[in-house]
Amino acid sequence: SNLLLLNGPNLGILGRRQPEIYGTATLRDIEEAMAARVAARGWKIVSVQRESEGELIHAIQDNYDSVGAVVNPGALMVAGWSLRDALANYPRPWIEVHLSNVWARESFRHESVISPLAAGIIAGLGPLGYELAADALMKTVTAP
Numbered sequence: 001s002n003l004l005l006l007n008g009p010n011l012g013i014l015g016r017r018q019p020e021i022y023g024t025a026t027l028r029d030i031e032e033a034m035a036a037r038v039a040a041r042g043w044k045i046v047s048v049q050r051e052s053e054g055e056l057i058h059a060i061q062d063n064y065d066s067v068g069a070v071v072n073p074g075a076l077m078v079a080g081w082s083l084r085d086a087l088a089n090y091p092r093p094w095i096e097v098h099l100s101n102v103w104a105r106e107s108f109r110h111e112s113v114i115s116p117l118a119a120g121i122i123a124g125l126g127p128l129g130y131e132l133a134a135d136a137l138m139k140t141v142t143a144p
């Protein structure tokens with residue numbers, strides 16, 4: 001079974017992106033930690049990072065057979081209406097993750113168009129948030 005890991009704009013450069021906010025772990029580090037975490041369950045990580053909303057939507061549509069998803073939408077959180085529609089049609093549970101605590105930052109980051117659809121939200125725990133989201137899906141998800 002595949003667990004979909006979806007990262008939006010500007011998250012492919014993690015490690016080199018405002019490390020004072022986002023830390024020094026790379027997306028590869030995050031993928032490897034998640035893969036190790038879900039291996040015991042027999043799950044694999046399918047990781048997709050794209051800069052554009054349309055490509056993220058394609059990734060969702062192409063992965064309806066995944067067991068669940070961990071989604072960091074980046075700034076699409078606040079205005080990604082078509083991403084929201086795509087997630088609304090994703091048939092499995094998914095968890096929203098933000099590395100930073102968006103509610104402790106600029107007010108434009110406080111509104112979300114996608115959070116109401118998420119099974120849960122983790123923010124502010126850095127890369128660990130992705131692993132915790134994977135743990136939560138392993139505990140709650142039954143195979144499709």
Ligand code: DQA
Pocket residue numbers: 009010011072073074075076097098099100101102109
């Ligand atoms: C982010 C927070 C967003 O506000 C920002 O636009 C990002 C990263 C995070 O992981 O903390 O791109 O989603």
